[in-house]
Amino acid sequence: MHQSYSVNHLKHLESESIYIFREIAAQFQNPVLLFSGGKDSIVITRLAQKAFWPAKLPFPLLHIDTGHNFPETIEFRDQMVEELDARLIVGSVQASIDNGRVVEEKGHNASRNVLQTVTLLDTIEEYKFDAAIGGARRDEEKARAKERIFSHRDEFGQWDPKNQRPELWNIFNGRKKAGEHFRVFPLSNWTEMDVWQYIEKEELNLPSIYFSHEREVVQRNGVLLAVTEYISLQADEKPECKRVRFRTVGDATCTGAIESEAGEVDAIIREIAAVRVTERGTRADDKRSDTAMEDRKREGYF
Amino acid sequence: MDHNSYREMDLLRFTTAGSVDDGKSTLIGRMLYDSKTIFEDQLQAIEKSSKQRGDDYINLALLTDGLRAEREQGITIDVAYRYFATPRRKFIIADTPGHIQYTRNMVTGASTANLAVILIDARNGVVEQTCRHAFIASLLRIQHLVICINKMDLVDYSESVFHAIMDDFTNFASRMDVSDMTFIPISALNGDNIVDKSEHMPWYNGPTFLYHLENIYIGPDANQVDPRLPVQWVIRPHSQEYHDFRGYAGRVAGGVFKPGDEIVVMPSGFSSRIKGIHSSDGELEEAFYPLSVSLTLEKELDISRGDLISKPNNKPQIGQDIDLMLCWFSEKTKLQLKGKYILRHTTKEVKALVKEIRYKININTLHKKEDDFDIGLNDIGRVILRTSSPLLYDSYRRNRIMGSVVLIDEFTNETVAAGMIR
Ligand SMILES: Nc1nc2c(ncn2[C@@H]2O[C@H](COP(=O)(O)OP(=O)(O)O)[C@@H](O)[C@H]2O)c(=O)[nH]1
Numbered sequence: 001m002h003q004s005y006s007v008n009h010l011k012h013l014e015s016e017s018i019y020i021f022r023e024i025a026a027q028f029q030n031p032v033l034l035f036s037g038g039k040d041s042i043v044i045t046r047l048a049q050k051a052f053w054p055a056k057l058p059f060p061l062l063h064i065d066t067g068h069n070f071p072e073t074i075e076f077r078d079q080m081v082e083e084l085d086a087r088l089i090v091g092s093v094q095a096s097i098d099n100g101r102v103v104e105e106k107g108h109n110a111s112r113n114v115l116q117t118v119t120l121l122d123t124i125e126e127y128k129f130d131a132a133i134g135g136a137r138r139d140e141e142k143a144r145a146k147e148r149i150f151s152h153r154d155e156f157g158q159w160d161p162k163n164q165r166p167e168l169w170n171i172f173n174g175r176k177k178a179g180e181h182f183r184v185f186p187l188s189n190w191t192e193m194d195v196w197q198y199i200e201k202e203e204l205n206l207p208s209i210y211f212s213h214e215r216e217v218v219q220r221n222g223v224l225l226a227v228t229e230y231i232s233l234q235a236d237e238k239p240e241c242k243r244v245r246f247r248t249v250g251d252a253t254c255t256g257a258i259e260s261e262a263g264e265v266d267a268i269i270r271e272i273a274a275v276r277v278t279e280r281g282t283r284a285d286d287k288r289s290d291t292a293m294e295d296r297k298r299e300g301y302f
Numbered sequence: 303m304d305h306n307s308y309r310e311m312d313l314l315r316f317t318t319a320g321s322v323d324d325g326k327s328t329l330i331g332r333m334l335y336d337s338k339t340i341f342e343d344q345l346q347a348i349e350k351s352s353k354q355r356g357d358d359y360i361n362l363a364l365l366t367d368g369l370r371a372e373r374e375q376g377i378t379i380d381v382a383y384r385y386f387a388t389p390r391r392k393f394i395i396a397d398t399p400g401h402i403q404y405t406r407n408m409v410t411g412a413s414t415a416n417l418a419v420i421l422i423d424a425r426n427g428v429v430e431q432t433c434r435h436a437f438i439a440s441l442l443r444i445q446h447l448v449i450c451i452n453k454m455d456l457v458d459y460s461e462s463v464f465h466a467i468m469d470d471f472t473n474f475a476s477r478m479d480v481s482d483m484t485f486i487p488i489s490a491l492n493g494d495n496i497v498d499k500s501e502h503m504p505w506y507n508g509p510t511f512l513y514h515l516e517n518i519y520i521g522p523d524a525n526q527v528d529p530r531l532p533v534q535w536v537i538r539p540h541s542q543e544y545h546d547f548r549g550y551a552g553r554v555a556g557g558v559f560k561p562g563d564e565i566v567v568m569p570s571g572f573s574s575r576i577k578g579i580h581s582s583d584g585e586l587e588e589a590f591y592p593l594s595v596s597l598t599l600e601k602e603l604d605i606s607r608g609d610l611i612s613k614p615n616n617k618p619q620i621g622q623d624i625d626l627m628l629c630w631f632s633e634k635t636k637l638q639l640k641g642k643y644i645l646r647h648t649t650k651e652v653k654a655l656v657k658e659i660r661y662k663i664n665i666n667t668l669h670k671k672e673d674d675f676d677i678g679l680n681d682i683g684r685v686i687l688r689t690s691s692p693l694l695y696d697s698y699r700r701n702r703i704m705g706s707v708v709l710i711d712e713f714t715n716e717t718v719a720a721g722m723i724r
Contacts, residue, residue: 005590009313009392018594022534050582055539145382168413175715
């Protein structure tokens with residue numbers, strides 16, 4: 001009986017990500033997994049679990065909390081941490097504001113999204129993490145398309161896109177000096193579609209806001225924003241009630257919803273196969289300028 | 303896209319190369335556009351940028367021009383990865399710039415590719431850089447080349463121009479080790495033979511660019527003969543339930559492993575049998591590339607990261623004098639004879655001393671320069687290294703994973719070179 005030794009693309013990606021996780025464990029002293037409660041971080045957490053099974057995760061989870069959350073995500077986060085029997089660290093943007101590390105943005109477009117960077121870097125420094133594992137994908141945005149899987153950060157937490165280490169074959173260079181750290185992205189080669197396919201295959205649970213539901217929203221700069229206590233409405237803005245779902249869950253002030261009837265994973269996959277707007281296209285933070293992401297990343301953003 | 307067919311897609315990784323202005327960014331942009339894999343917001347963004355730049359049509363090249371510095375200089379300066387899928391395949395493109403200084407980037411992009419696309423401007427024909435790109439592809443053991451002869455619209459879609467370039471290239475490539483070449487006449491700007499067959503070139507009966515990428519048979523891209531598992535990490539749960547569990551975790555780098563197989567651990571030489579193969583989907587009957595697994599063994603052995611699991615009748619080479627082709631990446635330093643570097647090979651890290659520089663290759667003519675030992679940024683040379691402890695390796699030709707190394711500068715920690723073991 002002869003069988004062909006090949007696997008489909010999803011298996012290939014999964015296997016690559018598991019390999020990356022094991023390299024992280026072997027090459028760093030004190031890694032941490034950035035966990036937002038969003039679908040990408042749920043997927044990487046599952047991959048981490050698989051990489052070390054039957055042992056527990058060899059690192060804690062870190063949530064950078066803007067305070068502007070959808071309550072569904074926080075509930076979900078806590079439940080998942082309990083099931084994993086993992087350690088959760090919360091870095092609070094509110095605390096960074098309270099102790100004067102950052103100043104809250106003003107105006108009706110105010111968002112805490114940019115402020116997260118300071119809280120993230122402070123937390124990394126406080127706990128002496130030498131690798132922060134993130135769920136970012138290269139297909140999300142053009143500045144990400146060039147980022148390495150093991151991405152070096154200098155002692156100020158900054159990324160230098162012109163001075164990245166070449167990354168060849170499957171050999172990752174995580175060597176660094178004291179005070180420097182790495183961002184590592186095990187989902188680099190995944191697309192949004194792959195992530196949803198994987199969620200389906202693994203039957204992963206997601207926070208309910210990913211699925212179609214009724215919600216009060218307002219149209220602003222081409223993005224449908226949820227009406228929450230964290231945004232202030234302009235005089236000419238009229239909230240409407242729509243059936244929507246979110247494609248990413250970030251800060252509630254800048255994560256846009258899309259109109260959708262998709263109530264389960266299968267329907268979402270069909271919708272994505274047809275949809276014509278990228279995921280980040282629903283995020284107001286990237287619409288600020290054409291190089292918004294690149295500028296934020298240089299400063300040490302996720 | 304039918305999302306059920308998506309589940310059984312395979313993966314093709316390819317790299318693109320061409321000189322500046324040959325139309326590489328336009329080609330990729332055109333392919334994404336015509337295969338309807340670019341999104342409305344991306345299209346709007348480039349429409350806006352095109353207007354700002356004063357272009358009179360949508361500049362598809364802007365789709366793949368990532369970083370600000372590049373946009374300012376108008377050139378692509380680093381490897382960027384793109385993703386797209388058709389109902390048949392998922393593609394990962396390592397998009398590498400054609401700029402003369404960036405051999406480094408092409409080597410990087412080629413290291414994970416199964417196929418290379420080389421662009422030639424029909425007006426210029428085969429130029430020095432074309433030769434370099436073909437050489438790098440063969441050096442990195444990319445088995446499939448697709449040579450796109452672009453800007454056919456500027457040579458009146460001439461069949462004889464196409465054939466002359468094809469002959470030229472074939473002639474040059476006969477000195478290299480390439481098994482499969484396909485030539486396609488295209489106009490990236492107008493979309494001829496990219497996704498749809500060109501009306502301007504009825505004399506061409508071959509596949510369109512996308513059809514070829516979707517249908518080309520890419521054999522298993524890894525060695526299936528020599529069983530190799532470099533140990534990455536040892537899983538020890540320290541829990542009640544799995545008290546004695548010891549899993550030797552790694553990604554299979556070659557061959558096939560099955561439960562019950564007799565294995566040997568190197569360098570120690572201890573042997574045992576495989577008790578179980580654990581994977582993300584439970585226990586497996588067999589493991590092969592590219593699967594990440596963890597093995598449990600019948601005997602308890604002392605195994606750690608950097609060790610290699612293989613079989614008694616099929617072991618890798620073992621040695622401290624390593625003969626390789628080295629490509630230098632650092633702008634700040636040159637390869638130093640007697641210099642010491644950190645060497646990474648599979649999951650092992652050792653020190654390495656540059657014992658001998660045999661020759662440098664003129665990558666435009668492929669001539670060996672036996673009296674030139676000056677190996678700097680973007681140079682390729684044949685080098686002998688002496689390692690601080692033995693490496694367990696196969697030749698790069700036989701197994702890409704087991705035959706590749708990178709060199710790291712001890713002081714800056716930068717990756718300064720990549721090597722392919724002969
Ligand atoms: N006439 C013509 N021009 C082309 C074609 N492909 C690309 N170009 C033009 O050639 C120039 C360089 O293209 P670009 O894609 O930026 O080249 P790259 O440097 O290889 O990425 C641009 O002005 C393109 O519009 C083609 O097929 N026909």
